[in-house]
Amino acid sequence: MATQTPYEVLGLKPGASPEEIRKAYRKLAKEFHPDLNPGKPAAEARFKAVTAANDILSDPEKRARYDRGEIDESGAERPRYSYRPHAEGAQGWKYQPQGEMDVGDLDDLFAMFGRRGARGSGEGFKMPGPDRQFTLTIDFALAATGGKQRLALSPAEWLDVTIPPGIEQGQVLRLKGKGGPGFGGGPAGDALIEVHIVPHQFFRREGDDIHLELPVSLAEAVLGARVPVPTVTGPVTMTIPRGSDTGTRLRLRGKGIRKKRRGPQTTGETTGDQYVTLKVMIGASGDAELAEFVKGWAEKHPTDPRAAMGPGVDPGAADKAAQGTTTP
Amino acid sequence: MIGLDELTRRFAALDSVELTRWIENRWILPDEAGGRWVFHEVDIARVELILEIRREFAVDDESMALVLGLLDQLYSLRRQMRRLTAALEIQPAEIRDAIRQALPKPGEVR
Numbered sequence: 001m002a003t004q005t006p007y008e009v010l011g012l013k014p015g016a017s018p019e020e021i022r023k024a025y026r027k028l029a030k031e032f033h034p035d036l037n038p039g040k041p042a043a044e045a046r047f048k049a050v051t052a053a054n055d056i057l058s059d060p061e062k063r064a065r066y067d068r069g070e071i072d073e074s075g076a077e078r079p080r081y082s083y084r085p086h087a088e089g090a091q092g093w094k095y096q097p098q099g100e101m102d103v104g105d106l107d108d109l110f111a112m113f114g115r116r117g118a119r120g121s122g123e124g125f126k127m128p129g130p131d132r133q134f135t136l137t138i139d140f141a142l143a144a145t146g147g148k149q150r151l152a153l154s155p156a157e158w159l160d161v162t163i164p165p166g167i168e169q170g171q172v173l174r175l176k177g178k179g180g181p182g183f184g185g186g187p188a189g190d191a192l193i194e195v196h197i198v199p200h201q202f203f204r205r206e207g208d209d210i211h212l213e214l215p216v217s218l219a220e221a222v223l224g225a226r227v228p229v230p231t232v233t234g235p236v237t238m239t240i241p242r243g244s245d246t247g248t249r250l251r252l253r254g255k256g257i258r259k260k261r262r263g264p265q266t267t268g269e270t271t272g273d274q275y276v277t278l279k280v281m282i283g284a285s286g287d288a289e290l291a292e293f294v295k296g297w298a299e300k301h302p303t304d305p306r307a308a309m310g311p312g313v314d315p316g317a318a319d320k321a322a323q324g325t326t327t328p
Numbered sequence: 329m330i331g332l333d334e335l336t337r338r339f340a341a342l343d344s345v346e347l348t349r350w351i352e353n354r355w356i357l358p359d360e361a362g363g364r365w366v367f368h369e370v371d372i373a374r375v376e377l378i379l380e381i382r383r384e385f386a387v388d389d390e391s392m393a394l395v396l397g398l399l400d401q402l403y404s405l406r407r408q409m410r411r412l413t414a415a416l417e418i419q420p421a422e423i424r425d426a427i428r429q430a431l432p433k434p435g436e437v438r
Contacts, residue, residue: 005337014340067341068379083377087403088410091370094357096407097400130411137329139362149361155354155400196329198361 003073006053006066014067018058025054090133096154129180129189136161136173136193140200143167144210144232144257151193153178161193166208166257166272169197203232208257208272213279216240221248221280231255231274238276248278332365335372341379350378353389355396 007014010024028050030036037043056062056075065071072078086092136151146165153159159178167173172194179189204211214229224242228235231252238252256272284290336344350356351365356374358365367375381387381395416424 005340007340014343067339068383069339069341069376083373084403086370086373087399088406089370091368092403092407094370095374095400096404097397135359135368137359137361137366137368141362151359152357155357196359198329198366 004049006056006073009049009053009073010057012057016057018060021054021057025050025058029054091135093132094134094152094154096132127183128186129182131189132179132191134191134193135196137196137198138163138167139198140203140205141232143169143195143197144203144205153191159191163195164260166259167195167197169195171195202230205257208259208270210256210272210274212274212276214276215279215281216244218280218282218284221245221278229274229276232257240278244278244280246278246280250276250278252276329369330367330372332367335367335375338372339375339379342375347375349389350375353393355392 005014007016010016010021010028012020012024016024029047032043032047032050034044034047037047052074056066056071056073062071062075066073069078087095132153134151134153136149138149142149142163144165146163146167148160149163151159151161159175161173161175163173172192175191175193177188178191181188202212210232212230214227216225216227219225220227220240221244222242224244225240226237227240229238229252233255236252236255238250240250241248252274254271255274258269258271260269282290330338332344332347336342336347347356351358355378356367356371358367358371360366377399378392378396382392385395387395416427419427
């Protein structure tokens with residue numbers, strides 16, 4: 001989670017008037033003042049945040065600088081995003097103008113060379129066009145299943161890029177002939193597209209397998225259940241066996257990444273699996289009935305989930321060890 | 329690499345309606361992933377550049393299109409110049425010397 005903006009700290013919208021800022025600050029400063037909240041570090045922290053936010057927003061000059069992104073929430077100078085290094089870097093090609101207006105094109109320069117050379121020596125000048133580099137961001141599911149994604153080659157030119165299933169972060173796709181034009185009848189260069197994958201909120205990839213942590217209720221874990229589970233190709237129903245636990249890992253065969261196998265003789269596909277790790281959510285904190293039941297149950301069924309950590313970690317376990325009780 | 333929300337939070341002077349117009353004008357070319365815009369460093373730097381030009385020179389949308397068009401040509405030229413320089417740098421010394429000799433003097437036309 002990003003740091004709160006001074007507006008958010010004071011509960012205001014970015015366009016708030018000086019009067020609104022003054023009112024919001026007074027109200028919150030009063031509410032969280034350390035003298036009125038002795039021994040409450042949370043209130044003190046809020047008070048400091050409110051004061052810092054007011055320092056910026058109550059000063060028109062500081063506020064204007066903050067709004068322009070020149071200083072951050074603490075009033076410190078932000079690193080400037082100078083445009084030039086970006087424009088001259090690999091990503092800058094995205095903003096390359098197209099067409100006749102592009103007087104600076106080196107490729108035109110070489111083409112001109114070629115014409116002059118041809119006139120002078122009687123020989124043609126033929127050269128392939130340059131490669132052009134792009135970056136393309138795709139979401140997790142598209143990277144897993146493959147599909148099409150639109151890429152801006154220039155402000156005037158689009159390309160629907162075919163994403164092969166199971167593409168990896170940072171992989172570069174080469175599109176033949178989509179780079180700069182060739183000179184003197186030479187072939188066009190290639191577009192080199194570096195692919196970035198946006199991490200998924202729930203899925204994680206390991207090779208061709210997908211991993212997912214699935215919350216299940218206490219009842220589902222103890223009694224077993226059939227529950228819907230998301231996969232990259234859509235939800236499926238999965239059986240939770242009776243007596244499952246946090247950490248129980250189940251496999252959905254073939255629900256991972258499906259790739260075309262490329263070999264000298266072999267054709268066909270390889271498929272990964274989806275692994276689902278259960279996480280039991282009790283979800284009934286403070287429920288008196290459950291507490292009563294567990295109390296009675298625990299007395300009859302003593303367990304030590306920390307046994308593997310050795311004696312001494314749990315005082316109960318140490319007692320048992322001292323009494324000569326063995327733990328499995 | 330950030331989303332729309334994070335970008336408008338980063339620049340309080342910019343709201344999403346305005347940014348959407350800039351994207352429709354093709355002044356900013358974010359990637360699209362899963363129906364959401366994704367802004368790279370170059371796009372963030374360009375947003376800051378547009379904000380700065382607008383503040384310093386009080387330009388409207390029409391003039392902004394002209395300014396950005398000229399800037400893009402300038403940077404295009406600089407990128408091409410860097411490519412040429414990179415190619416020259418790896419040439420043997422005698423070739424570099426020959427090119428230096430052959431460079432027309434300012435104002436000289438061949």
